[in-house]
Amino acid sequence: MKPRDRLRIAMQKSGRLTEPALDLLNRCGLTFRQSRDKLFCFGEGEPVDLLLVRDDDIPGLIAQGVCDLGIVGRNVLDEFRCTASEDVAALTEWRPLGFGRCRLSVAVPQDMDYRQPQDLGGLRIATSYPGLLNHWLKAQSVDAAVVTLAGSVEIAPKLGTADAICDLVQSGGTLVANQLRETDVLLESEAVLAGPQALPTDERGDMINLLLKRLDGVIQVRE
Numbered sequence: 001m002k003p004r005d006r007l008r009i010a011m012q013k014s015g016r017l018t019e020p021a022l023d024l025l026n027r028c029g030l031t032f033r034q035s036r037d038k039l040f041c042f043g044e045g046e047p048v049d050l051l052l053v054r055d056d057d058i059p060g061l062i063a064q065g066v067c068d069l070g071i072v073g074r075n076v077l078d079e080f081r082c083t084a085s086e087d088v089a090a091l092t093e094w095r096p097l098g099f100g101r102c103r104l105s106v107a108v109p110q111d112m113d114y115r116q117p118q119d120l121g122g123l124r125i126a127t128s129y130p131g132l133l134n135h136w137l138k139a140q141s142v143d144a145a146v147v148t149l150a151g152s153v154e155i156a157p158k159l160g161t162a163d164a165i166c167d168l169v170q171s172g173g174t175l176v177a178n179q180l181r182e183t184d185v186l187l188e189s190e191a192v193l194a195g196p197q198a199l200p201t202d203e204r205g206d207m208i209n210l211l212l213k214r215l216d217g218v219i220q221v222r223e
Ligand code: PRT
Pocket: 012, 013, 014, 015, 016, 017, 053, 054, 055, 056, 072, 073, 074, 075, 076, 100, 101, 102, 167, 168, 169, 170, 171, 172, 173, 174, 175, 189, 190, 191
């Protein structure tokens, strides 16, 4: 990869994290000129540019060195860390950002007699987070079948394609609407600033340290 002298931050192009992430970067003194295709936004003051992508692509872009940092849900970052092969660069959470809060939970049909994780033994659990779910099942010594779905996880029990689910929950409204009951929280999530474990040693590293300092100031004022 060619060395770059400008910092590049990946964030969600269009979704729940887009507005709050942009707002946070603005508060840190970063402003961007939006390009026509809106994939790449050039930073106006500081040497910091944005790459607008699907949230699922963010950890991979950082691991490949295409971007230096990313704003992404802890759920997406940790799923990547659970499933990435060993030769992929290690990523870390540089800061929790205080928005996009939700939890990754197991939920079962309301009429199921559920008392403990062991009751999931032998069942099929639908999820978009197979890495995190498998990790949790193993820790609980539960042998269940993980059914990986890209979306519409919450209707899998009704469709008969799974017996339980593991999905993101915020208000709990989606679970209730699908006659499901939340039983176990696997992960408390929020948007985080993700990056490589080792920061670049050139000017980009200095810029990251400056950004972290400004972020801490902004987050402190908010709390
Ligand atoms: O297109 P792209 O792949 O970028 O977007 P996406 O559709 O994958 O992501 P998006 O915008 O839906 O969510 C981005 C991030 O927001 C997630 O990765 C989480 O970190 C965070 N987040 C916070 C949530 C929620 N809250 C949330 N409630 N992500 C999804 N949901 C969904 C959940 O999957 C379920 O379907 O909302 C439903 C549950 O909400 P309640 O309020 O009914 O419980």
